[in-house]
Amino acid sequence: MFSDKLINAIKSKNNPTVVGLDPRIESIPEFIKEIAFKKYGNNVKGISEAIYYFNRGIIDSIFDVVPAVKIQVAFYEVYGPDGFDIFFKTAKYAKEKGLMVIADVKRGDIADVAEMYSKAYLQNEYIDAITVNPYMGEDTITPYIHDVIEHEKGLFILVKTSNKGSYTIQNLETENGTVYENVANMVNKISNLVKGKLGYSSIGAVVGATHREEAKILREKMPSAIFLVPGYGAQGATAEDVTNCFDENNLGAIVNSSRKVIFAYKSQYWKDVYSEYEYAQAARSEVLLMRGMINNALLKRKYIAC
Numbered sequence: 001m002f003s004d005k006l007i008n009a010i011k012s013k014n015n016p017t018v019v020g021l022d023p024r025i026e027s028i029p030e031f032i033k034e035i036a037f038k039k040y041g042n043n044v045k046g047i048s049e050a051i052y053y054f055n056r057g058i059i060d061s062i063f064d065v066v067p068a069v070k071i072q073v074a075f076y077e078v079y080g081p082d083g084f085d086i087f088f089k090t091a092k093y094a095k096e097k098g099l100m101v102i103a104d105v106k107r108g109d110i111a112d113v114a115e116m117y118s119k120a121y122l123q124n125e126y127i128d129a130i131t132v133n134p135y136m137g138e139d140t141i142t143p144y145i146h147d148v149i150e151h152e153k154g155l156f157i158l159v160k161t162s163n164k165g166s167y168t169i170q171n172l173e174t175e176n177g178t179v180y181e182n183v184a185n186m187v188n189k190i191s192n193l194v195k196g197k198l199g200y201s202s203i204g205a206v207v208g209a210t211h212r213e214e215a216k217i218l219r220e221k222m223p224s225a226i227f228l229v230p231g232y233g234a235q236g237a238t239a240e241d242v243t244n245c246f247d248e249n250n251l252g253a254i255v256n257s258s259r260k261v262i263f264a265y266k267s268q269y270w271k272d273v274y275s276e277y278e279y280a281q282a283a284r285s286e287v288l289l290m291r292g293m294i295n296n297a298l299l300k301r302k303y304i305a306c
Contacts, residue, residue, distance in 0.1 A: 002128060002154035003204075003226060004196035006100060007251060009067035015291045016246070016298075018068040018102065018228070019283070020258025021058065021090060022075050023051045027263045029276035032057075048082040051075075054279075055090045058262050059097055061280035062287050068100035068128075070228075070256050091126040100128045102228065106158065108133030114143040122147035122155075129154030131206055131228070138186050145203070148194055154202045154226075159183050160218060162208025162231030180214065184221040191225045200226050200252060207245055209237030209255065215244040219252075227253040232290070233260030239290075239297035250298040261286045 010016050025033070025047050036050035059069065071094075076087035091101045107117040107130070114132075121130045122144060134141055134157050144155050160170055160180045170180040177185075184205065191201035201224045207215050209231035219227075227245045231237040232255050245253040260267070265274045265282035274282035 001152050001194070001196040002148070002202040003194070003200040004198050005128075005152075006067065006154065006226060006254065007196075007198050007200055009100060010251065010254065013065055013067050014295065015066055015287075016251075016254050016294060017066055017287065017290055018070050018254050018256045019058065019062055019066055019261050019287060020070045020072060020104070020230075020256050021055050021262065022072045022258040023054055023262065024075070025050065027259075027266065028054045029265070029279050031277060044079050045082050048076075048079045048086045051079075051083075052086045052089055054262075055086075056093055057280040058283050059090075059094050059099065061284040062261075063094070063097035063099050065284065065287055065291070066099070068102055068254065069094050070102040070104050070258075072104040072258070088124070088126060091124075095126045101126060102129045102131070102154070102156070103127045104131050106131045106133050108136055108140060110136065111139055111143050114140050118144045118147045122151055122153040127153070129156060129202075129204075131156045131158065133158050134183055134186065138190070141186075141190065145190065145193060148202050152202075154204065156204045156206050156226075156228040157183070157187050159187060159205040159222075160207050160211050160214050162210045162237070164210075166208070166211075181217070181221065184218050187225055188222045191222065195224060200224055204228060206230065207253075209242045209245065212241045212244055215242075219244060219247060223247065225252070229253050229255045233257040239293040242294060243297050243301045246298060250301075255290075255294060257286075257290055261290070 032053050033050045037046045040046035076083040172179045191203040194202040204226035207227045209229045229245045242255050264270045264286035265279040270282045
């Protein structure tokens with residue numbers, strides 16, 4: 001089951017983090033673009049191949065220290081068929097290196113359409129889980145559950161997102177609490193359908209690290225859900241901010257960082273240590289730093305609670 005595999009991977013690597021592969025061609029090292037453009041041309045095909053070269057370097061540098069990668073489909077869709085091909089090639093390469101793969105696709109549509117999205121992604125051998133948008137209601141989520149069970153895949157439902165403007169809809173009050181609390185109640189109900197041996201569900205929730213107090217509420221409302229936690233790093237959330245997403249065993253959450261990791265070689269912290277030719281080593285160093293900071297924050301929280 002997906003949840004058991006993910007929790008075991010987190011435990012084995014002592015690392016509750018996921019690296020987001022959100023490549024921006026303008027931030028990819030020049031030497032990679034030169035190689036790809038020389039072979040394929042400075043066009044959509046060349047850009048797509050440059051992204052794949054870049055992704056492989058990142059994956060090679062972090063596969064032994066992180067449990068999973070998250071691939072945001074928008075950064076590939078923009079390049080049409082060539083980009084989509086690289087999306088799936090990246091997923092395939094990550095799986096071959098032993099990583100779990102979360103496809104960040106945020107699909108959300110009526111049941112018939114949701115069934116097709118589910119077949120496209122959850123029946124793909126290189127993808128372990130996807131993100132979905134519940135805005136259209138519970139009946140648009142249920143078509144995914146068959147594939148979650150049948151193919152041992154995972155689902156992360158948007159509950160409280162990390163963007164600043166999320167409050168305009170998600171924090172609206174209803175007679176049963178805020179919108180995000182209502183979504184959490186729905187997730188908790190359906191998450192009980194797919195629980196693994198370790199007590200966690202393969203139906204999880206996206207909960208932004210930038211909303212520390214809300215995360216505390218949501219952890220109580222969805223005790224068996226694994227939280228996929230965006231917002232760390234480039235969006236401003238710290239290691240201390242993410243701790244409320246974890247349960248009392250310091251499990252049940254996986255924290256994503258994208259730009260801060262994959263473009264670490266350009267950051268103020270690492271740019272004097274690594275050249276662009278060492279972008280992958282810089283990404284590894286950032287991941288190890290992130291792991292240490294989050295694990296230390298969780299350990300501190302545990303001591304305070306004792």
